[in-house]
């Protein structure tokens with residue numbers, strides 16, 4: 050699976066467009082189109098439902114993107130949220146120093162009269178054996194020594210552009226959970242352990258954005274700060290360690306539940322020298338993206354660092370009163386941090402299949418029905434028959450009160466099915482002559498329609514009056530076979 054296939058499908062079918070494309074695009078920002086916004090909203094909705102709504106130990110917030118500038122001093126972002134950057138002295142191209150060796154590189158080979166080659170990342174030249182030392186982009190310039198570049202977007206709060214008004218677009222959503230710790234604790238009367246979740250925009254002035262929506266400068270995160278009492282033990286282990294493992298397992302299971310295949314997922318433990326000084330342990334969930342194994346989300350045990358830092362810089366107490374031990378404690382925090390855009394890319398990449406059906410190629414996005422942008426497409430078999438069209442449009446309007454449902458009559462049925470397969474619509478409903486009968490000939494219709502399932506392409510005949518109940522079962526997770534056996538198969 051290659052990223053260009055996904056990028057072009059995304060554009061052609063309205064998932065993702067390049068931002069400001071008519072002006073040449075920005076290269077580092079993307080816009081979600083009509084289907085992309087549905088998919089993205091579905092990802093956020095099921096995440097919120099499963100991790101916030103369904104759990105008694107979780108609450109949510111929605112904080113502002115602009116925060117007090119001291120937040121970023123206390124959090125360490127002002128001083129340490131940097132990536133090492135190198136520049137080419139010739140073409141002025143900039144690179145993340147730790148990513149240079151992951152790029153294909155341009156080489157003018159002395160063994161072949163200076164012919165230009167593009168060599169895969171990390172490999173040497175097959176002719177002269179040389180390895181990359183110069184700029185991977187132009188192949189001519191020397192790279193500067195690395196220097197630290199802060200990734201935060203700087204801006205000014207208010208009309209005066211002076212030093213005192215400087216603030217930053219948040220580079221992560223997490224800090225709002227720490228600075229609101231006491232507000233949430235007091236207003237909701239919570240007991241440890243509990244978590245606070247937030248989904249929202251973050252901004253990072255990445256040195257080398259790219260790989261479609263994998264790394265952008267504006268993106269969305271779904272983050273949880275799960276606070277635990279460090280003096281508690283669960284199942285004979287320190288509570289923070291126990292909960293860290295629980296969150297790793299729960300997050301992994303979540304991605305599997307919504308369709309990512311086991312063979313495309315793995316855990317990566319951070320080495321000791323990779324860990325932030327305050328982190329006790331960090332584990333990434335990695336996905337086998339079209340660019341190779343890369344981080345999908347991270348789950349860190351951040352200890353009491355964040356609350357202590359904000360207590361120090363704000364002068365406010367950020368503790369929890371442990372009734373049992375009659376003492377104030379600073380909770381430890383476990384942070385499962387996921388990217389919405391990266392999750393969307395993974396769900397799309399994993400759902401994408403090219404299949405052969407009766408000698409023809411079919412492209413299908415096998416999305417989990419809960420994630421699919423459209424749940425049902427209602428298709429009239431004959432668009433010239435007013436009665437068929439009328440019934441189809443009524444069915445669409447009825448079902449659309451509950452789900453995202455479309456009506457389409459712009460092509461022949463075979464092509465309409467293929468179009469829905471390509472965007473991952475799990476069910477199609479077809480209205481035909483049998484449904485409505487023929488009034489002129491005095492033939493009554495059977496008031497039944499055909500439901501076609503995307504993956505098996507099987508079809509059943511269902512009374513119109515039962516459609517809503519049937520889709521409620523399907524979209525609540527019922528298997529096709531379980532429902533299909535109640536109805537007669539339809540001819541395909």
Ligand code: ATP
Nearest residue numbers: 255263264265268270344345346347386387388391
């Ligand atoms: P990376 O090493 O890829 O830069 P990170 O370790 O800095 O990521 P975190 O700070 O742990 O990322 O952020 C949590 C999640 O937010 C990541 O796992 C990823 O899914 C998402 N994310 C981070 N940066 C970006 C970005 N520039 N574009 C899209 N998603 C991002």
